[in-house]
Amino acid sequence: IAGITQAPTSQILAAGRRMTLRCTQDMRHNAMYWYRQDLGLGLRLIHYSNTAGTTGKGEVPDGYSVSRANTDDFPLTLASAVPSQTSVYFCASSDSGQGSSGANVLTFGAGSRLTVL
Amino acid sequence: AQSVTQLDSQVPVFEEAPVELRCNYSSSVSVYLFWYVQYPNQGLQLLLKYLSGSTLVKGINGFEAEFNKSQTSFHLRKPSVHISDTAEYFCVINAGGTSYGKLTFGQGTILTVHP
Structure with missing residues (x-):
């Protein structure tokens, strides 16, 4: 089934450790995103990539980095995890298509639950 | 700047x-x-989504929403809910056709359907 695969599903991490959340899509979508979901705050964009080789900062980028070496993969790295990064992380993608990009629908992965102690 | 407000954090209802x-x-x-x-x-x-055209938009699972420009609202409705509709619902906006996926999410509304 076409979609987005995220790994790990869940992880408990000690503060100060480095962590990479993996995201792979098989839909050949140009654009990919990382969001974090926190209770009462909805989803907030961390980083995005409009196409392979390019990335951009979202609303809450501090403490996170991304890379987009190819179309399918978009890993999110926490260089030195802190407790405030405890959250559920969602990777998403969209087909850039033609016309206004604002109309594009996002496909989401199932999420990665990260707890930083 | 754009913002979204979901007026209810939790909505409990009975089935149907x-x-x-x-x-x-x-x-x-x-x-x-x-x-x-x-x-x-x-x-x-x-x-469901509203891009242009008819202000009444129909989505999956019997849901519909109405875009009201004068009241700047986009309320979601369903005439008869099922237990399986229990979920969290997010209202999302993208203003001015800006960059891919740079959406603004509401805080979410948890719909709980009781038997």
């Missing part, structure tokens, strides 16, 4: 009752509006 989940938005330019649904322990999926 009607439901309305309220969403107001703020934007100085034209907008695209979406409702996404998140079932327990899953990612989000699109319920």
Whole structure:
């Protein structure tokens, strides 16, 4: 089934450790995103990539980095995890298509639950 | 700047009752509006979207929403809910056709359907 695969599903991490959340899509979508979901705050964009080789900062980028070496993969790295990064992380993608990009629908992965102690 | 406010954080209803989940938005330019649904322990999926044209939009699972420009609202409705509709619902805005996926999410409304 076409979609987005995220790994790990869940992880408990000690503060100060480095962590990479993996995201792979098989839909050949140009654009990919990382969001974090926190209770009462909805989803907030961390980083995005409009196409392979390019990335951009979202609303809450501090403490996170991304890379987009190819179309399918978009890993999110926490260089030195802190407790405030405890959250559920969602990777998403969209087909850039033609016309206004604002109309594009996002496909989401199932999420990665990260707890930083 | 754009913003989205979902007026209810939790909505409990009984099965087969009607439901309305309220969403107001703020934007100085034209907008695209979406409702996404998140079932327990899953990612989000699109319920419906308003891009242009008819202000009444029909989505999956019997949901519909009405775009009201004068009231800057995009309320979600269903005439008769089922237990399986229990989920969290997000109202989402993208104003002015800006960059891919740079959406603004509401805080979410948890719909709980009781038997």
